[in-house]
Structure formats: structure tokens, C-alpha cells
Amino acid sequence: MKISIVQLNPIIGDIANNAQKIREKAELAVKKGAKLLITPELSLCGYPPRDLLLQQSFIDDMGYQLQQLAQEIPPEIHVLVGTVTFNTLAHEQGKKPLYNSVALINNGKIHQIYHKRLLPTYDVFEEDRYFSAGNEVNFFTLDGVKIGITICEDLWNDEQFWGKKSYAVNPIQDLVNEGVDLIVNLSASPYIVGKQKLREELLKHIVTKYQIPIIYVNQVGGNDDLIFDGFSCGLNKKGDVIARCFPYEEDLIYLNLDQNNRDLSSNYIHNLFDRExxxxxxxxxxxxxxxxxxxxxxxxxxxxxxxxxxxxxxxxxxxxxxxxxxxxxxxxxxxxxxxxxxxxxxxxxxxxxxxxxxxxxxxxxxxxxxxxxxxxxxxxxxxxxxxxxxxxxxxxxxxxxxxxxxxxxxxxxxxxxxxxxxxxxxxxxxxxxxxxxxxxxxxxxxxxxxxxxxxxxxxxxxxxxxxxxxxxxxxEDSLPPYDILDDILERYINQHQSVDNIEKSGHNLKLIKKVIKLVDRxxxxxKQAPPVLKMTDRAFGTGWKMPIAYKNR
The missing domain is CATH 3.40.50.620 (HUPs)
Structure with a gap:
């Protein structure tokens, strides 16, 4: 079975044109003989839509465009589309009114809707502001192959890999228990320096642990302060990266799933960067x-x-x-x-x-x-x-x-x-x-x-x-040399180290206190700066939520 992954650069809110891109890629994939096309998380509206999700017309438009897309894609292909759906039981459950969802469409119909199960609330993520968490194990069968569906964060709760458990459930383990042959992950994972290596280490750990191949599809492009690097990829049962999209640009690549041994192969691969x-x-x-x-x-x-x-x-x-x-x-x-x-x-x-x-x-x-x-x-x-x-x-x-x-x-x-x-x-x-x-x-x-x-x-x-x-x-009349300053700032801002720990690393206590005072003041x-392009896991942007008026300890 030939599977296509499309790495899209959506414009947030431009739902009709985002749908048109998916339609065009589906037509190209059919010409190559693909049976399944996988798009990124929230590919229909773009990620993150933020408070646009509070506008009912925005959600309604997604529903309309999804129906249109289902009718217009070639009938030979199934497409997984990232979208938003209503939680019709939200009022009686006391939950949020929306789901972060994936729709399986084919031959004029929306066959199934799957919901994101793990909702991140750290750094730039505020998904519990808008969404309810799904509680069902997500999978479907295509040509005899059982395919498990996960959405971004659903992938990131392996207790063995992290040494801790951040959520009560592990969607990957649940899919393994259901006996899936392939796991796909639809993501909109923002860039930080070196993150692709971490992603692939996690993917390799999961694949080798469960002996199930994985396809990871990431959004690409800049949206406000966030940059999405793409680097969508596929790993076979051995944990080898056998396919990887271009970084920082849209891409459409193909993988083959051997239906006998249930493993992936491909020759579409782009190298990681040699230099940071x-x-x-x-x-x-x-x-x-x-x-x-x-x-x-x-x-x-x-x-x-x-x-x-x-x-x-x-x-x-x-x-x-x-x-x-x-x-x-x-x-x-x-x-x-x-x-x-x-x-x-x-x-x-x-x-x-x-x-x-x-x-x-x-x-x-x-x-x-x-x-x-x-x-x-x-x-x-x-x-x-x-x-x-x-x-x-x-x-x-x-x-x-x-x-x-x-x-x-x-x-x-x-x-x-x-x-x-x-x-x-x-x-x-x-x-x-x-x-x-x-x-x-x-x-x-x-x-x-x-x-x-x-x-x-x-x-x-x-x-x-x-x-x-x-x-x-x-x-340097006002500041310490930048190599010293940057190390103190890295430890205080990014690593959340205490004054004592920073001092133990070899820095002068008086200088540490001066730098921290400057940061806080x-x-x-x-708060009045322009949007800051996010490069690290602790940028002065969406994920930075410090008070202005407070007493320094």
C-alpha cells in the first residue's frame, strides 16, 4: 500500500485555500497510486488558531469546507484531515465545547472523526482553553491494515522515555493493545533548536519498543511568533528513519507499506542539518x-x-x-x-x-x-x-x-x-x-x-x-562579558536554576544577583515588545507568562 504524507504551510483562518491545497495534493497522490494521504494537525484551519476558536462561524466554516473536501477529492484515496469539531455533550459534561480532531474522508463522505486525547498546557500550548480531551482509542482499517491515529501530544507520554508520566493515559500503549499495524501522528509541533533530533529519538524509542512502524506528519511555516520546521518522517520496525521531508518548506512524499510484513519503506529522505x-x-x-x-x-x-x-x-x-x-x-x-x-x-x-x-x-x-x-x-x-x-x-x-x-x-x-x-x-x-x-x-x-x-x-x-x-x-561598561551573561541567562531563564545552583557552576554570586534583578525589572x-520568533523552549513570547508587578524573592 502506498501512503502519502503532505507537509503543509497553512494560513491560519484561510480555510477555503487550505482545503484547496489538500485537494490538490490528494489529486497528485492519486496519480502516484497512493491509497492514503495524511495531513498535519488542524490542517484545515492552521495551527494555532487561538481565540478564532471562540467564533462559531469559524467552526461552522470548517465543517462546511470539510464536507466540500470530502465530495471533491478523488474517490480512490482516503485522506486524514486535521480539523475542529463540536463536543455536543459539553454542556452536560461540564467540558469545553470543541475537540481537536482528525476526519477520515473518502468517496464523498466523512467516514470517521477521531479526537486528540492529550491536551498540552505548557509553554505556548493552551489547548484546554478550547478543547475537551477525547477518550476513545483511535484506529481504522484500510485494505486489511489496522492504522492507529494519534494527534501531536498523544505521542509524547512514554514514561520509559521521559522517566515520568505527564498524563494518566498513554494513547500509544492503547493502540498497541488494540493490535494496530501502523501508527500515524498528525502534528503541529513548533520548532526549537535541535528538536527534530529529540522527536526522532522518541519515535525510534516507541518503534523499537513496540515493533510497530510510525509515520509522523508535521506542519511547516511561520505563524506569528511560532515557526514550524516540518521534517515529517517515517520509521520502519527497526527504528530506522526511512523517509524525511524537507525542512522549512511544503513537501509531498510517498512511503510503501508492505502488507505482508507490515513494515514501511521509502527512498524519500532529506538529511538533518550538520550545523546548529x-x-x-x-x-x-x-x-x-x-x-x-x-x-x-x-x-x-x-x-x-x-x-x-x-x-x-x-x-x-x-x-x-x-x-x-x-x-x-x-x-x-x-x-x-x-x-x-x-x-x-x-x-x-x-x-x-x-x-x-x-x-x-x-x-x-x-x-x-x-x-x-x-x-x-x-x-x-x-x-x-x-x-x-x-x-x-x-x-x-x-x-x-x-x-x-x-x-x-x-x-x-x-x-x-x-x-x-x-x-x-x-x-x-x-x-x-x-x-x-x-x-x-x-x-x-x-x-x-x-x-x-x-x-x-x-x-x-x-x-x-x-x-x-x-x-x-x-x-561591557554595563553588562558582564556576553559569554558569562549568556550562561547565567541560560541557567536562570531556560533551565530554571536557583541562585545557589548557578553559583555552584562557577559564577560570582554578586554578579548572578545583579543579572537576575535586571531580568526581573x-x-x-x-510585555511591550514585538512578537519574538521562537528559537528555544523559553522564548519571550506566547509561552512567557511572568508578572510585571511582583516582589523579587
């Missing part, structure tokens, strides 16, 4: 590309300081949108060094983008004049430094508004973590591209970009980082 830097860079490119296109932007603008952060964001933007669609603005102040302007101009030349130089001295003078009655007899300080950033932010927003550009903010995770950024200044923008990329990794990615020739001017890579808001300023800034 390439994996992260390509994810960021996809995030920018889809955020811009799905929000209706074709061009982007950003400020170019001559520093490494704006250099990386500009390079990502060019890869995502094309050099003719990226506009860089240099806004030197009296404190900007000559080499910073030269470095920014060299970057513009290397990337081939359009640019403009707008000195901000005049704006600074105007603000000094207006504020002089209040600020006279005071020392130059943070307020005056931040005014420079806010002048730049205002200029960028004005240009973005005038010409319909998407403004990309260029701050990295290290800066956002400790508040080394200016609200209504360099934090302005529609998307924080590298807001989940620590400074040390920014350097690593830029060095990787230069592996085959200079893209990022070399001087940007070797000069000490500086905001250049006062004479001879360096980041900067929460009000992060």
Missing part, C-alpha cells in the same frame, strides 16, 4: 518570510547601526524577502564612530540592499531645546541616551508607515533579558527577529554565514559591541 547555526538561520528566514507575507507585507525596513545584531537581521531579511525588498537606514549621532558608519555601508554593499543615511543630530538638538527647562542643571544620563534611540525608532516608524514597510526590530535575547534596550526606541517594530537568539549565538551564526566569503563585514565580528549612545561606550519592557 544553519538550522537556526533557516528557521529565522522562514519566520520572517511567512510573518511578512501572511501579514500582507512585501518589504521590510530596519535600522543599521554597524553592529552585529542589525547586520544579522538585515541578512536574514534579504534571504527571506530578497535584496530589492529590504531597506536599511543609517542614523548616526555625534557619538557614532566612523567605523560604525563604514561597517554599515559595507554591509549594505555586501547585501546589495537600498539604504539611506539620516543623521539625528538635529533631532537631538530639538529635544534638548524642548526639554531644557526641565533638564537644566542635571547631568547627561540614561534619559538623554534613550532619546537617541527613540529618535531613531520614530524615524523608522515614520518611514515604515509612509511606504508600507514591515519594521524589523534587531535586539537579541541577551539584551531583551536584562533590559539593555530602549522601549519606544530600538524595540520599535512589527517583529523581533532575533529576540530569542543570545548574543553569543548571534556571533556564531554570523561567523557561519561568512564561511564561504564575507557577508558580514569582518570588522563587525571583531569590534567590541557598543550602543554608542555616549562617548567611548562599550556594552525588565519585564515591563518585554
Amino acid at each position: 547555526e544553519e538550522e537556526m538561520y533557516q528557521a529565522l528566514v522562514l519566520g520572517v518570510k511567512d510573518y511578512a507575507q501572511k501579514c500582507g507585507f512585501s518589504k521590510a525596513i530596519l535600522g543599521l547601526s554597524g553592529g552585529i545584531d542589525s547586520a544579522l537581521v538585515a541578512t536574514i531579511a534579504v534571504s527571506a524577502l530578497g535584496k530589492d525588498n529590504v531597506f536599511g537606514v543609517l542614523m548616526p549621532s555625534p557619538y557614532s564612530s566612523d567605523h560604525s558608519i563604514i561597517d554599515a555601508e559595507n554591509l549594505v554593499k555586501n547585501l546589495g540592499i537600498k539604504s539611506e543615511i539620516i543623521p539625528i543630530q538635529e533631532g537631538m538638538n530639538s529635544f534638548d531645546l524642548m526639554l531644557n527647562p526641565l533638564f537644566k542643571n542635571t547631568e547627561f544620563g540614561i534619559a538623554e541616551e534613550n532619546l537617541q534611540s527613540r529618535i531613531r525608532g520614530t524615524l523608522l516608524m515614520a518611514i515604515a508607515n509612509k511606504f508600507g514597510y514591515l519594521l524589523l526590530s534587531t535586539g537579541n535575547k541577551s539584551e531583551m533579558a536584562v533590559g539593555y534596550c530602549t522601549l519606544y526606541g530600538d524595540m520599535n517594530g512589527g517583529l523581533a527577529v532575533i529576540g530569542d537568539v543570545p548574543k553569543t549565538k548571534v556571533f556564531n551564526i554570523c561567523k557561519w554565514l561568512n564561511k564561504n566569503g564575507e557577508i558580514i563585514p569582518n570588522n563587525i565580528l571583531i569590534k567590541p559591541p557598543s550602543a554608542e549612545l555616549k562617548p567611548n561606550q562599550k556594552d 525588565a519585564e515591563f519592557k518585554r
Whole structure:
């Protein structure tokens, strides 16, 4: 039996066009002789639909499009479609009114509806806000093959693999008990660095444990702050990955299920990335590309300081949108060094983008004049430094508004973590591209970009980082060296380590407390930041739910 998996990049809410994609892929699969087509989780509406699920018309539209899709796909093929269905017993059960479901359609009919059994409520997931959990074991038989259905999280509760049990039930074990021949998983699993290796380790563990092959189908594309990397795959009974889709793009591949030995084979396989830097860079490119296109932007603008952060964001933007669609603005102040302007101009030349130089001295003078009655007899300080950033932010927003550009903010995770950024200044923008990329990794990615020739001017890579808001300023005047800072931040933010544990790792106690205080005090800034493309399991985005007003322990 030939089985096709389609890795889709849906637009959330564009139900008719998402259905059209599924229809077109089903027609292609039939031409290749496929009997079954598997789509990702919630493929009909896109994941995550969030509070669109509170609109009844949204659910009704999915029901209508699903019926239409069932009637229009070729009768030779069965299709598993991710959708949302009503829980008709919700009121009497005291449960949520919807299910996260999979529909089996064929020959004009919806043959069966299956419901997701495990509903994640951690990090970016809030599924119990909308959905009831299914309580039935999900499977069907096709051409004598018993196929078990799971939806994303249903796969992730193997107590032996994790060393703990997160849910009372294990849908995989239940399917094994039913004697299924094949397990399929329809997923919308967001990207974090290195996650595909973890997914495949889990899949291999399950396959070798139960001697049942698995097909895993993941969504691809950027939706707001989340990036879905795809990497849909199939594993045979030995636990070998025998099929893997392309990352970061739509794909349609085929697997063969031998109906005698109930095992999978295929020759459609794409390799994993050799370098973390390439994996992260390509994810960021996809995030920018889809955020811009799905929000209706074709061009982007950003400020170019001559520093490494704006250099990386500009390079990502060019890869995502094309050099003719990226506009860089240099806004030197009296404190900007000559080499910073030269470095920014060299970057513009290397990337081939359009640019403009707008000195901000005049704006600074105007603000000094207006504020002089209040600020006279005071020392130059943070307020005056931040005014420079806010002048730049205002200029960028004005240009973005005038010409319909998407403004990309260029701050990295290290800066956002400790508040080394200016609200209504360099934090302005529609998307924080590298807001989940620590400074040390920014350097690593830029060095990787230069592996085959200079893209990022070399001087940007070797000069000490500086905001250049006062004479001879360096980041290390206010912050510890970035390798030390990033390790403390990783331990505190991502690993949730205590002060004592961070100190035991070799860091200075006084410095640890200073960094943590900066992180906690900067929460009000992060709440007002643009969406941050998620790269790690602890990004300053949808999954970050810290209070602003609280007393630090």
C-alpha cells in the first residue's frame, strides 16, 4: 500500500485555500497510486488558531469546507484531515465545547472523526482553553491494515522515555493493545533548536519498543511568533528513519507499506542539518518570510547601526524577502564612530540592499531645546541616551508607515533579558527577529554565514559591541562579558536554576544577583515588545507568562 504524507504551510483562518491545497495534493497522490494521504494537525484551519476558536462561524466554516473536501477529492484515496469539531455533550459534561480532531474522508463522505486525547498546557500550548480531551482509542482499517491515529501530544507520554508520566493515559500503549499495524501522528509541533533530533529519538524509542512502524506528519511555516520546521518522517520496525521531508518548506512524499510484513519503506529522505547555526538561520528566514507575507507585507525596513545584531537581521531579511525588498537606514549621532558608519555601508554593499543615511543630530538638538527647562542643571544620563534611540525608532516608524514597510526590530535575547534596550526606541517594530537568539549565538551564526566569503563585514565580528549612545561606550561598561551573561541567562531563564545552583557552576554570586534583578525589572519592557520568533523552549513570547508587578524573592 502506498501512503502519502503532505507537509503543509497553512494560513491560519484561510480555510477555503487550505482545503484547496489538500485537494490538490490528494489529486497528485492519486496519480502516484497512493491509497492514503495524511495531513498535519488542524490542517484545515492552521495551527494555532487561538481565540478564532471562540467564533462559531469559524467552526461552522470548517465543517462546511470539510464536507466540500470530502465530495471533491478523488474517490480512490482516503485522506486524514486535521480539523475542529463540536463536543455536543459539553454542556452536560461540564467540558469545553470543541475537540481537536482528525476526519477520515473518502468517496464523498466523512467516514470517521477521531479526537486528540492529550491536551498540552505548557509553554505556548493552551489547548484546554478550547478543547475537551477525547477518550476513545483511535484506529481504522484500510485494505486489511489496522492504522492507529494519534494527534501531536498523544505521542509524547512514554514514561520509559521521559522517566515520568505527564498524563494518566498513554494513547500509544492503547493502540498497541488494540493490535494496530501502523501508527500515524498528525502534528503541529513548533520548532526549537535541535528538536527534530529529540522527536526522532522518541519515535525510534516507541518503534523499537513496540515493533510497530510510525509515520509522523508535521506542519511547516511561520505563524506569528511560532515557526514550524516540518521534517515529517517515517520509521520502519527497526527504528530506522526511512523517509524525511524537507525542512522549512511544503513537501509531498510517498512511503510503501508492505502488507505482508507490515513494515514501511521509502527512498524519500532529506538529511538533518550538520550545523546548529544553519538550522537556526533557516528557521529565522522562514519566520520572517511567512510573518511578512501572511501579514500582507512585501518589504521590510530596519535600522543599521554597524553592529552585529542589525547586520544579522538585515541578512536574514534579504534571504527571506530578497535584496530589492529590504531597506536599511543609517542614523548616526555625534557619538557614532566612523567605523560604525563604514561597517554599515559595507554591509549594505555586501547585501546589495537600498539604504539611506539620516543623521539625528538635529533631532537631538530639538529635544534638548524642548526639554531644557526641565533638564537644566542635571547631568547627561540614561534619559538623554534613550532619546537617541527613540529618535531613531520614530524615524523608522515614520518611514515604515509612509511606504508600507514591515519594521524589523534587531535586539537579541541577551539584551531583551536584562533590559539593555530602549522601549519606544530600538524595540520599535512589527517583529523581533532575533529576540530569542543570545548574543553569543548571534556571533556564531554570523561567523557561519561568512564561511564561504564575507557577508558580514569582518570588522563587525571583531569590534567590541557598543550602543554608542555616549562617548567611548562599550556594552561591557554595563553588562558582564556576553559569554558569562549568556550562561547565567541560560541557567536562570531556560533551565530554571536557583541562585545557589548557578553559583555552584562557577559564577560570582554578586554578579548572578545583579543579572537576575535586571531580568526581573525588565519585564515591563518585554510585555511591550514585538512578537519574538521562537528559537528555544523559553522564548519571550506566547509561552512567557511572568508578572510585571511582583516582589523579587
